[in-house]
Amino acid sequence: MVYDVAIIGAGVSGVFTAYSLAKAGKRVILIDKGHDLAERQALLPDNPQIQYEGFGGLGMSEGKYNYTNDFGGGLSHKIGSKPATLLMQEVDQILCQFGAQGATFYTTDDPALMAKCQQAGLTMLTAQVRHLGTVKSQQVLRQIRHFLDDKISFAFNTTVQSLAKQGESFQLSLSDGRRVNAKNVVIATGNAPSEWLEQQMRRFDIKEGQARVDLGLRVEMPYSQWQPLLQRAFETKLKLETADFTATTYCMNPTGRIIRKYEKGLVMADGQNCNESDVQSENLNFTLFVPQYFPTQADAKAYAEHIIKAINRGGERIVVQRLGCLNQGKPTTQQCLIANGVKPSLAADGGYLPDEVPEIYLAAAGEFFQRLSQLLEQPISADTLLYGLDAKFFAPQKVTSEFFETTTGGLYLAGDCSGVTHSLSQAAASGLHIAKRFCG
16 A cells, blocks of 8 residues: 555644545554654653653643743744734644633734734743643543544554665564555654654755754743733743844643653753643743754754753752842752742752853843833742743754655655754644645
8 A cells, every 4th residue: 555645743733734634535554653642641641751742742731832922932923923823823723623722812902902012121922822721731631532443554663664665665674573554654753853754864964954953941930910910811921132142932721730740861940731630820930032043953962961861960959049039149059939928839959040040031031020020010939930841942944845845756854953943833834735735
């Protein structure tokens, strides 16, 4: 059997590509080195390191789809603003078709607040947001998986040992012993550094640009300070641009909590939505990310690892400092944390951030708090807590066509591995866009 399309990677971009092709009656095989959905759900609680592999990929987490061209990738630069917007609308329609219609949907657009942000030297980024939450996200993925069940072929816990083009089709040798022939191949392996993907890039002469990694402090502060900005939306996304750096708030969680995130062998401070826990806090948390660029993805990864592994100290350590202590130039002790007005929602080691975090991330936080204080018209609470460190990794942008096709005809890069998309919504949209090439 010759498949119309072989999809390597069952994350969001791979799943939405498969869905669109299956609906059109195409012959498809979906291959992933991770587990099928049911196995992932059973194994994940005791194995947080597998949360990025298997059916649904990162979409099995909190399922936050930001429909916007302001952030989350460069899909609009690739295919145009209007086509990108329409594709993201289609993504939402598909999610709702499979059970997401009751999930939280809101917009962060607020013209009056946007004007106030500009006066304070901040840019407000806007989006329409479909926030499924972990439980609903898994339910939706389960329904999509059920739809695909008798329409396409699957190969889980399976790697592609070799990929070669022979004439007008591709031959894939799988780790389970199968040989697969396909007219087209869509690689959708996500943003993680991959020796396998690097091998394919060399084999098929795929060029790439700089690699990006975002690091930043996770901030936990009184929710009451932010309430004036959140009258019309669940969250606000703010961007600060200076001559030395750009800093952007990310993953804001009103009344949420700080949790540990396990990724690429690193332990980082992440945020948990208030709906993901039975206990809500009186705090609001977000990460203030600062992007840095490197010649290769390996260089970017090494930079992040050097900093975060030093903080982790061979374990799961995360450092936290009270803003007031940081401004006074003194470490935060455990006694300070116990007496602090903002109660830490994550058990972390009190410390002195300048000894553990590069200056650029502290400078970004200091400048951002000055602008935020102006926007709020009040000083930022000295009890605000700063956790080190959070990170977001990106694949370098590859040279591909408008339809994400490489210079090897029939070979495509979908979602985050293309370096174009950086979000669930844009990754899913890229999969739909590629599928239209085969169904048009």
